[in-house]
Amino acid sequence: MTLSLREKSPVRPATQTTPAQQLRTTMAAARISFTWLGVRKSLNAQQKNQAADAFGAEGKYLSAGKKLLDTTHPAFKQVTSVKGRCLSYWRAISLPYPEPGIRLIRQSAVTEFDQQLAQYCDELETAVAGLDEHFGELRTAARRRLGNLYSAEDYPRSLLGLFAIDHDFPSVEPPAYLQQLNPELYQQECRRMQARFDAAVQLAETAFVDELSKLVDHLHERLRGADGGQTKVFRDSAVTNLTEFLTRFRTLSIRSDLQLEQLVNRCQELVGGVEPQQLRDDQRLRKTISTQLAGVQSALDGLLVDRPRRNILRRPR
Template structure:
């Protein structure tokens, strides 16, 4: 049962979900990627099990086909990592596996950046393909009798790909006339998804800010051997990047969160990492203000209703 005290929050969430629904699009990032491991055959598992006096059906075993630590292979996986990072940076979570929400106004920029990643991937894969024969021969030596040339494609050119699309999350219009009752049911389902998306966005922002604030506070307030702890520039720059992303993606669904982000931004506004390293007074000032922010974040995290809407990373 919803209490009177719950109504303002509920209305704010509904308004935010409507804004999400009218301004955002679902974006999906997909990959075609070379498998680098392969399960052993039944005969190979039986042979492995015999060496341990075990039953093969209770044994799970695979072989690694190529050296994934090779620089040219790492260059390929780096492109994928950067594509995923970009996708997540410009988007908000959505409670459907593999989907995130991006602003409709940046779809053009998103398309262009994906093309950049595809071009980079093609170059990296071409370089990997030049070394593929030697990497396969190295695997022959490492795998011994487990090596099977048929496990490997003739070329790697078509074994890697990055694709993206913008799947529809709204109910199709044809349902409105074919079956109005089903259409209305689908509209309610989609609306509930966007309400969940608001909550997921708030949770993600809260947890990320809390982690960044805690890290910076711990580094600038603590000491090691009577001296201030050493901290990397990223302790500050990551916070500033968060502020930029929050400003871009914030949907105004939580006034308390907005206020805490503003307090954290004001605490480090215009302050560089080197200034914090050289000024004890500045460290104390920032630390005091960040501790207050941290307390507010902790309370907000505790007060948030716990709903089972967490899903695997997208």
């Protein structure tokens, strides 16, 4: 399969929907925010002066803090695990958007997203209740470790209600009433919104290329086997992470980059239906796929290098 690194995306008729317009009409903006107990606190002036004396320094030139709770405690790790899984889920079903804290999800996935976030909220509430049961022993351990730096005023009576996950669907469209109040300003906001969706297309393409490049490079490296006398561990995740990406790409892609589409199709041909154990048992298959992946990786490297030029060419007039 021949892939030209300089191949441009086909010219679309004026009436055909652009990738940015497709994003605008098929995606919804989603935002997740967290309320989270801070576990670090800066030392006060007196405490910094005491700490500075040990180094013969001046307290005002010292930045120091204390850790209020042991975040490695199993109960605390259970709480942070919910946050991590929530963020991973959000990123896996969404595309980046150039406004901080906002990502784009399929409009058809809004209900499922809302239900999944509600589930994470329930899990977090249960995990925080479990952490609160250990709060006494965590404070006792902190008193022992912090010594004179310990202050009971740094700790709440209970941890319940101090952790939360919130989500909403902010509007990224210009407000309709602005068209009546100030048509010129409304048009300005429309142009600004369009520019953001143009940027979102570029962000999505770059994110896809970067992630696919890392996954292909990792699998190719594992399939090559021994290198420099060291045997490389080949885990199932080297294959499953790539196949999961291919599935996610099919769900989220807006088909804005022909070359990327071709490379994804090529990866699907190579690893589709292939089980990790087959690559362990069949050395011929392993070598064949490794060789083919090297070609894919070379093309992806070209896309990564070529990306700034391609973005400029796609910018609408």
